[in-house]
Amino acid sequence: MATHFRSNEQAGEDATQAAEAEGVEAPTAAGEGTSASAAPGAADAGAGEGPDPVHVVTAKTDITPVDAPSANPAPSVYDPLRGDDVAVVPHTGTPTISFRNVTLIYPAQPNKPALDDISLDIYPGEFVFVVGHSGSGKSTFLRLLTREIRATKGQVLVAGQDLTKMRNWKVPYLRRQIGTVFQDFKLLPDKTVYGNVAFALECIGKPKSVVKAQVPEVLRLVGLAEKMDNYPDQLSGGEQQRVSVARAMVNRPPLLVCDEPTGNLDPAISLGIMKLLDRINRTGTTVVMATHDREMVDSMRRRVIALEAGHVVRDQERGGYGFYGSL
Numbered sequence: 001m002a003t004h005f006r007s008n009e010q011a012g013e014d015a016t017q018a019a020e021a022e023g024v025e026a027p028t029a030a031g032e033g034t035s036a037s038a039a040p041g042a043a044d045a046g047a048g049e050g051p052d053p054v055h056v057v058t059a060k061t062d063i064t065p066v067d068a069p070s071a072n073p074a075p076s077v078y079d080p081l082r083g084d085d086v087a088v089v090p091h092t093g094t095p096t097i098s099f100r101n102v103t104l105i106y107p108a109q110p111n112k113p114a115l116d117d118i119s120l121d122i123y124p125g126e127f128v129f130v131v132g133h134s135g136s137g138k139s140t141f142l143r144l145l146t147r148e149i150r151a152t153k154g155q156v157l158v159a160g161q162d163l164t165k166m167r168n169w170k171v172p173y174l175r176r177q178i179g180t181v182f183q184d185f186k187l188l189p190d191k192t193v194y195g196n197v198a199f200a201l202e203c204i205g206k207p208k209s210v211v212k213a214q215v216p217e218v219l220r221l222v223g224l225a226e227k228m229d230n231y232p233d234q235l236s237g238g239e240q241q242r243v244s245v246a247r248a249m250v251n252r253p254p255l256l257v258c259d260e261p262t263g264n265l266d267p268a269i270s271l272g273i274m275k276l277l278d279r280i281n282r283t284g285t286t287v288v289m290a291t292h293d294r295e296m297v298d299s300m301r302r303r304v305i306a307l308e309a310g311h312v313v314r315d316q317e318r319g320g321y322g323f324y325g326s327l
């Protein structure tokens with residue numbers, strides 16, 4: 001992997017230090033790279049090269065974002081996660097993700113690209129919301145990152161590797177570096193909580209001693225140590241999603257890709273999931289998350305990439321959900 005994807009040992013240290021600085025339990029099973037919360041300064045306009053329609057508003061400029069937070073925003077369940085203390089990640093160095101003039105056309109819809117000539121960069125430690133109407137291309141965007149699908153045109157680079165050229169046998173190695181969380185949890189029903197998380201490590205050949213050490217630790221971190229012998233159908237939706245977050249982070253990936261992870265959960269339970277993702281991000285893990293949750297995006301004020309009919313129509317630091325009708 002590219003050099004900015006740092007070693008797991010280093011990741012663990014970073015996570016511990018960040019947690020100690022915050023005065024919380026050390027999230028030693030997640031994270032790598034530069035601590036997002038420690039990242040100094042504001043970002044440069046970091047959209048990709050070329051004549052793409054990306055509009056980036058940064059903390060450096062005097063420009064007031066179109067949907068800047070009002071002085072007295074409405075109270076929200078997500079208020080504990082307001083990102084006011086989180087510095088904007090500088091858009092310098094090697095991006096974790098680069099889209100260069102990416103077009104994706106599904107064979108079933110040859111005249112309607114799901115993504116059309118997209119260029120953008122996402123940097124290590126960023127927390128990025130991907131928003132837009134149903135069918136705007138959010139899931140397609142995420143599926144390109146894990147090489148579930150391959151771009152029709154252009155280049156998708158993750159950790160410096162060109163996924164459009166990557167041979168199939170290398171894809172499992174790419175996926176070791178990417179944790180994934182989905183709306184429908186995707187847990188194995190015939191395995192316990194412990195088994196589901198352990199399986200992620202066993203699949204990549206981790207020795208039993210590592211599995212035995214890391215699985216209970218990550219389950220403790222997500223608050224499920226007491227339920228490690230339960231099966232998924234014995235858990236609530238929120239608990240199942242915490243298992244899936246534990247599974248995604250147990251290998252300490254530098255990148256977490258989340259497709260509507262709170263889509264099936266009520267706001268109070270969603271808050272618990274978002275607290276976990278926020279905590280993982282604060283240890284340096286890059287998080288890219290598609291969501292329809294306006295309140296969450298408006299409260300957390302992270303970078304927002306808005307898609308419409310396969311185009312990026314907004315790319316904004318500390319952005320809000322935007323002016324969409326019902327989605």
Ligand SMILES: Nc1ncnc2c1ncn2[C@@H]1O[C@H](COP(=O)(O)OP(=O)(O)OP(=O)(O)O)[C@@H](O)[C@H]1O
Pocket residue numbers: 106107108109114132133134135136137138139140141
């Ligand atoms: N496997 C597929 N074959 C053909 N067309 C597809 C396929 N998957 C998605 N599409 C089309 O691509 C476009 C983008 O779909 P995508 O699932 O990325 O949107 P989305 O923004 O994630 O939507 P939602 O919010 O409803 O999940 C849509 O027009 C959709 O119909």
